[in-house]
Amino acid sequence: MSTSGQRYAAANDEAVLEVQNNVGVITLNRPKALNALNFNMINIIYPVMLEWEKDPNVQLIIMKGAGEKAYCAGGDVVGLFKNRSLSKEFFPKEYRLDHLTAILKTPYVALIDGITMGGGVGLTVHSRYRVATERTLFAMPETGLGLHPDVGGSYFLPRLQGKLGTYLGLT
Numbered sequence: 001m002s003t004s005g006q007r008y009a010a011a012n013d014e015a016v017l018e019v020q021n022n023v024g025v026i027t028l029n030r031p032k033a034l035n036a037l038n039f040n041m042i043n044i045i046y047p048v049m050l051e052w053e054k055d056p057n058v059q060l061i062i063m064k065g066a067g068e069k070a071y072c073a074g075g076d077v078v079g080l081f082k083n084r085s086l087s088k089e090f091f092p093k094e095y096r097l098d099h100l101t102a103i104l105k106t107p108y109v110a111l112i113d114g115i116t117m118g119g120g121v122g123l124t125v126h127s128r129y130r131v132a133t134e135r136t137l138f139a140m141p142e143t144g145l146g147l148h149p150d151v152g153g154s155y156f157l158p159r160l161q162g163k164l165g166t167y168l169g170l171t
Helices: 039-054 077-082 084-103 141-145 153-159 164-170
Strands: 007-009 015-020 023-028 060-065 070-072 108-112 115-117 129-132 137-139
Touching: 015 039, 023 039, 039 084, 060 070, 070 108, 077 084, 153 164
Parallel strands: 023 060, 060 108, 070 115, 108 129, 115 137
Antiparallel strands: 007 015, 015 023
16 A cells, blocks of 8 residues: 555656655656656556555546656657667557556546647546646647657547647647
């Protein structure tokens, strides 16, 4: 069972997970890289979220980004380019984490402040609760490269009110 003050961390503290007053707090902690999600971060976040889901002492899970600029600028493209063999494992694990945010029974809140792109969008849009600040910049840059919007973009965009999803997908 989780106790207040329990702390988990990915390599180099790239993701810090701790329980504070019955709240599981996940901090994406790579502010110099705009909190871009990498393989190590996913590998620590996913199992801890599953553990918290089973723990009756954890009543809420919050995910936020460290620093002043970004919630999460997406997947760590630079890291994947340097180690291309990881991409076969990275994307299925990233999508599995996105799916988990959608099916958690424990309330999950994404605190979106600053740049939120690609994989960062995937960590937010599927959850029941999202809080965005006036500084939030929300983007799916892969569409500008001629790729389809991943992280469930083809699922959530058409479900936005009116033609907003079409507009966002085309601009």
